[in-house]
Amino acid sequence: MKVFRILVRNIKSAFKSVIRNFSLSFASIICTTITLILVSIAIIITANVNNFTKDLENDLTIMVFLDRNASIDDANIIRNELEEIKNVDSISFESKEDVKNEMKNESEIFNTIMDSWTEENNPLQHEFSLKVKDATIIRKTANQIKKIEKVDSVKYGEDIIDQMVNIFSVVQKATIGIVIALILVTAFLISNTIKLTIFSRKNEIEIMRLVGTSNVVIRLPFLFEGFILGIIGAIIPIVITIYGYMIIYEKTGGYLFSSMIKMIKPFNFVFQVSILLLIIGAVVGMISSYRSVRKYLKV
Amino acid sequence: MELIEVKNCYKIYKNGVTALADFNISIKKGDFVFIIGHTASGKSSLMKLLYREEKPTKGKVYIGGIDVTKLRNRKVYKLRRKIGIVFQDFKLLNKLNVFENVAFPLESMGIKKTEIKPKVLKALEMVGLKEKIHSFPNQLSGGEQQRVCIARAMINNPKVLICDEPTGNLDPETSKEIMKVIDNINKEMGTTIIMATHDKDIVNRMKKRVIVIEHGVLAGDYLKGKYKANESI
Structure with missing residues (x-):
């Protein structure tokens, strides 16, 4: 009960302080708001890019064509070797006979031409199609496969994939960098607000100390204040995230630029982002006010 | 057993000023x-x-047998709850009224409102300010503000009341009233009073134990009524 009373008293006093130093609090809240909006955008972009690269990765296939003279036995040996490559997720094999039959089914002309081909003079190649686990090292994996004996060629849409993977990793790194920088700026501003609150309440703090108020009770209101600033600062970004994302999703029909880039479905996703924003706001607020309290509140 | 003991104390500030040198005093419970x-x-x-x-x-500085020099910073509040402090500049919170100012220490300790009220009223009655509980400090005279400060200092029923020039900002008449209040606390409640002052009239009139400090050194320790200040102190 006693702890509860102290807590209630501190929260009240923190709210009072936010209102009393309104201009200062307002500046911190605005800054937190702007930061969190950008953080939200960054999170949404990163999550969507991640989602999209994962889709892409799932679709990535390496085609491995064997030498024309390779037999089924050779193919089996190569299969074993492919299985040993760590990045290879799944392997499916088509013999030249299968390929021939497939092509024959596709058109009448192929059918008549290929009918005359026997196992020995079939000019087609045995082929493997592979799925990889990590698309970012697909080039390395392809090169590894090329070295295997009796492998004729390896195809995986090298250039486009390489470029995309590079762009995505740059985008991701840049957004993460920007988010960290913004969080630091916000932390600095909140900590500055708390510092000024501490200075403006120096008299009160001194009296509290002299009449025997414990350090925890003196410090708590400032921590709550940082917490409250962070939470209030998160409200607008959360609203913008939820409605903004839903509107964009609806307007675009869930695809960005082309049907290749599929967006994450808004439900659950926007709430997850919102909770994350709330947590970031609260934690940044608390940590930055804790910093100020430690630095400027000598009790 | 002495309530307060200061043993071989030196206080040298960072700027090199020696405030106290080899200082020794001991004060019994209930002393003034x-x-x-x-x-x-x-x-x-x-x-x-x-x-x-x-x-x-x-x-070393002992209060109630505890060496307060060994007290960690975050434990100091426990000591402060056992001693009352009265300041020359009152140190009241201007945005709180008289009642809230006196209740302040108890509230920050998380004590129930229903328990706080009778204690505050009792303390204000003791200093004769019960009818001004709704006034704010800037609506009170200096003497009244000092009484609020005394009521706040006494709210926890401390064993020791430390007064740092409590009459320093007051005129002689008001000073007398304040001294009456402090003397009553000493007599009726048995609270030990330690009071730093400049005011030789008060010292002469009250006839209490007097400790004289000069340049940080104990220059004299006069038992009750033995001190007579002729020159200014």
């Missing part, structure tokens, strides 16, 4: 002691050692 001396004689430093605002550079 004046600490007198010129400005910058070390009075305030001694007071600050007692309520652990400062730590001595060397030496």
Whole structure:
């Protein structure tokens, strides 16, 4: 009960302080708001890019064509070797006979031409199609496969994939960098607000100390204040995230630029982002006010 | 058993000023002691050692048998709850009214409102300010503000009341009233009073134990009524 009373008293006093130093609090809240909006955008972009690269990765296939003279036995040996490559997720094999039959089914002309081909003079190649686990090292994996004996060629849409993977990793790194920088700026501003609150309440703090108020009770209101600033600062970004994302999703029909880039479905996703924003706001607020309290509140 | 003991205390500030040098005093429970001396004689430093605002550079300070120099900073509040402090500048919170100012220590301790009220009323009655509970400090005279400060200091029923020049900002008549209040606290409640002052009239009139500090050194310790200040102190 006693702890509860102290807590209630501190929260009240923190709210009072936010209102009393309104201009200062307002500046911190605005800054937190702007930061969190950008953080939200960054999170949404990163999550969507991640989602999209994962889709892409799932679709990535390496085609491995064997030498024309390779037999089924050779193919089996190569299969074993492919299985040993760590990045290879799944392997499916088509013999030249299968390929021939497939092509024959596709058109009448192929059918008549290929009918005359026997196992020995079939000019087609045995082929493997592979799925990889990590698309970012697909080039390395392809090169590894090329070295295997009796492998004729390896195809995986090298250039486009390489470029995309590079762009995505740059985008991701840049957004993460920007988010960290913004969080630091916000932390600095909140900590500055708390510092000024501490200075403006120096008299009160001194009296509290002299009449025997414990350090925890003196410090708590400032921590709550940082917490409250962070939470209030998160409200607008959360609203913008939820409605903004839903509107964009609806307007675009869930695809960005082309049907290749599929967006994450808004439900659950926007709430997850919102909770994350709330947590970031609260934690940044608390940590930055804790910093100020430690630095400027000598009790 | 002595309630307060200061043993071989030195206080040398960072700027090299020696405020106290090899200082020894002991004060019994229920005593009323004046600490007198010129400005910058070390009075305030001694007071600050007692309520652990400062730590001595060397030496020990015992209050109720506890060595307060060993008290960690975050435990100091426990000591402060057992001693009352009255200041020359009152240190009241201007945005709180009289009742709230006196209730302030109890509220910050998380005590129930229903328990706070009778205690505050009792303390205000003791200093004769019960009818002004809704006034704000800037609506009170200096003497009244000092009484609020005394009521706040006494709210926890401390064993010791430390008064750092409580009449320093008051006229002689008001000073007399304040001294009456403090004397009553000493007599009726048995609270030990340690009071730093400049005011020789008060010292002469009250006839209490007097400790004289000069340049940070104990210059005299006069038992009850033995001190007579002729020159200014």
